[in-house]
Amino acid sequence: MSLNAESTAFRSALEVIRAVEPRVADAIGAELADQRESLKLIASENYASPATLLAMGNWFSDKYAEGTVGRRFYAGCQNVDTVEALAAEHAKELFGAAHAYVQPHSGIDANLVAFWAILADRVESPALKKAQVRQVNDLTEADWFALRRELGNQRMLGMSLDAGGHLTHGFRPNISGKMFDQRSYGTDPATGLIDYDRVAEAAREFKPLILVAGYSAYPRKVNFRIMREIADSVGATFMVDMAHFAGLVAGKVFTGDFDPVPHAHIVTTTTHKSLRGPRGGMVLCGPELADQVDRGCPMVLGGPLPHVMAAKAVALAEARRPDFADYAQRIVDNAQALAEGLVRRGTKLVTGGTDNHLVLLDVSGYGLTGRQAEQALLDSGIVTNRNAVPQDPNGAWYTSGIRIGTPALTTRGLGVAEMDQTAELIHTVLSQTQAGSNADGTPSKAKYVLDPALADKISKQASELLTGFPLYPAVDLG
Numbered sequence: 001m002s003l004n005a006e007s008t009a010f011r012s013a014l015e016v017i018r019a020v021e022p023r024v025a026d027a028i029g030a031e032l033a034d035q036r037e038s039l040k041l042i043a044s045e046n047y048a049s050p051a052t053l054l055a056m057g058n059w060f061s062d063k064y065a066e067g068t069v070g071r072r073f074y075a076g077c078q079n080v081d082t083v084e085a086l087a088a089e090h091a092k093e094l095f096g097a098a099h100a101y102v103q104p105h106s107g108i109d110a111n112l113v114a115f116w117a118i119l120a121d122r123v124e125s126p127a128l129k130k131a132q133v134r135q136v137n138d139l140t141e142a143d144w145f146a147l148r149r150e151l152g153n154q155r156m157l158g159m160s161l162d163a164g165g166h167l168t169h170g171f172r173p174n175i176s177g178k179m180f181d182q183r184s185y186g187t188d189p190a191t192g193l194i195d196y197d198r199v200a201e202a203a204r205e206f207k208p209l210i211l212v213a214g215y216s217a218y219p220r221k222v223n224f225r226i227m228r229e230i231a232d233s234v235g236a237t238f239m240v241d242m243a244h245f246a247g248l249v250a251g252k253v254f255t256g257d258f259d260p261v262p263h264a265h266i267v268t269t270t271t272h273k274s275l276r277g278p279r280g281g282m283v284l285c286g287p288e289l290a291d292q293v294d295r296g297c298p299m300v301l302g303g304p305l306p307h308v309m310a311a312k313a314v315a316l317a318e319a320r321r322p323d324f325a326d327y328a329q330r331i332v333d334n335a336q337a338l339a340e341g342l343v344r345r346g347t348k349l350v351t352g353g354t355d356n357h358l359v360l361l362d363v364s365g366y367g368l369t370g371r372q373a374e375q376a377l378l379d380s381g382i383v384t385n386r387n388a389v390p391q392d393p394n395g396a397w398y399t400s401g402i403r404i405g406t407p408a409l410t411t412r413g414l415g416v417a418e419m420d421q422t423a424e425l426i427h428t429v430l431s432q433t434q435a436g437s438n439a440d441g442t443p444s445k446a447k448y449v450l451d452p453a454l455a456d457k458i459s460k461q462a463s464e465l466l467t468g469f470p471l472y473p474a475v476d477l478g
């Protein structure tokens with residue numbers, strides 16, 4: 001019997017790798033086996049298609065391609081030009097954007113590109129003006145000093161970390177938090193929702209250069225039309241980081257006021273989360289910021305990764321097909337089914353539910369920290385991650401929340417019936433887990449007690465749940 005193309009391709013690739021370093025081939029094979037067996041509820045992960053994966057393993061990896069399409073600093077980039085132009089074209093068509101920059105290596109890099117583009121566009125600085133017209137040699141020491149001070153002291157207003165914002169939106173562990181004078185808007189303590197009047201008030205008081213919307217752990221839609229009005233009212237540039245929900249925008253689940261592209265001056269994203277492409281990033285913008293965005297490399301990015309741009313072109317072509325819209329809708333249907341299943345069993349959810357791809361559990365009702373819950377679920381074959389909840393009493397390390405998302409399981413084909421069963425498994429584990437104590441008898445935020453037999457039983461049920469939904473069904477590594 002002859003093998004299908006996917007199996008042949010991956011088997012051959014592993015055979016070639018095995019001849020050089022068998023441990024790498026083994027690890028790659030083990031990774032597929034592990035992914036096939038785990039109930040992956042990590043909201044930021046997905047499974048890229050075989051075509052997307054295969055587009056990354058080739059000679060494009062050998063090319064330097066600094067510059068942009070048709071304007072490279074290296075010779076021989078004609079084929080890189082083809083794939084970069086294709087990826088940008090697909091992105092523009094898919095999202096209705098005037099300009100797409102597909103070189104960023106990750107979401108964080110895409111944000112850096114956007115920040116520098118906005119600074120270069122907006123900061124009133126005679127020194128910067130000189131630098132922009134390439135009279136860098138004319139800048140005096142005093143000019144450079146002024147430039148550093150001007151660029152490094154701008155204001156950014158973004159969503160607070162514990163309300164679901166991202167580190168790159170002005171928080172200290174990221175350069176954005178060291179560079180910008182940052183202030184945050186949170187969510188209403190009673191509803192857990194963004195209070196747009198409060199955002200407007202903060203904007204009026206703080207007068208940011210950049211207003212950032214977007215999140216990693218907010219389970220609701222954001223009204224980008226209102227956010228743009230707020231930005232306009234204070235003269236801020238409005239940036240949306242749609243890293244998590246780009247797939248829902250691509251699949252036309254988020255439209256009108258909830259589609260960031262027509263409302264934002266600049267949009268950044270990852271390509272590997274709900275968008276289901278290769279690990280990478282991307283920036284979309286109008287013509288006004290296009291030139292500055294295209295300076296991303298070498299301004300803040302290392303050399304482009306042509307093999308990943310090739311894979312972006314493949315994945316974006318997939319996202320333009322009608323079945324991707326169906327996939328995006330199923331992601332949300334599944335998240336809502338999971339949320340309803342949990343609420344019915346008494347689990348406390350931040351905002352009480354979801355209208356995107358993620359659900360944020362407040363596990364304090366089970367008497368657990370996020371860390372204890374995350375580990376107990378992992379012992380039971382359920383992969384999630386702990387996450388702070390608004391005003392989290394346990395801080396960002398232990399937390400009181402568990403974030404779960406449905407993009408990955410939806411790719412495998414699980415539906416609302418399986419989501420209810422998943423809710424049952426999660427609730428069973430959490431309600432049967434007890435917080436542990438330290439050697440001196442004080443309560444521990446990390447230790448927990450869970451009967452290993454129960455963890456084992458749930459693990460088996462979790463893998464049974466997956467048996468009807470094979471991951472990469474066409475790939476047989478033999």
Ligand SMILES: *Cc1c(COP(=O)(O)O)cnc(C)c1O
Nearest residue numbers: 106107108166215216243244270
């Ligand atoms: C995941 C994420 C990022 C970072 O993406 P990386 O590819 O990990 O650098 C940035 N912003 C938001 C909102 C995210 O969720």
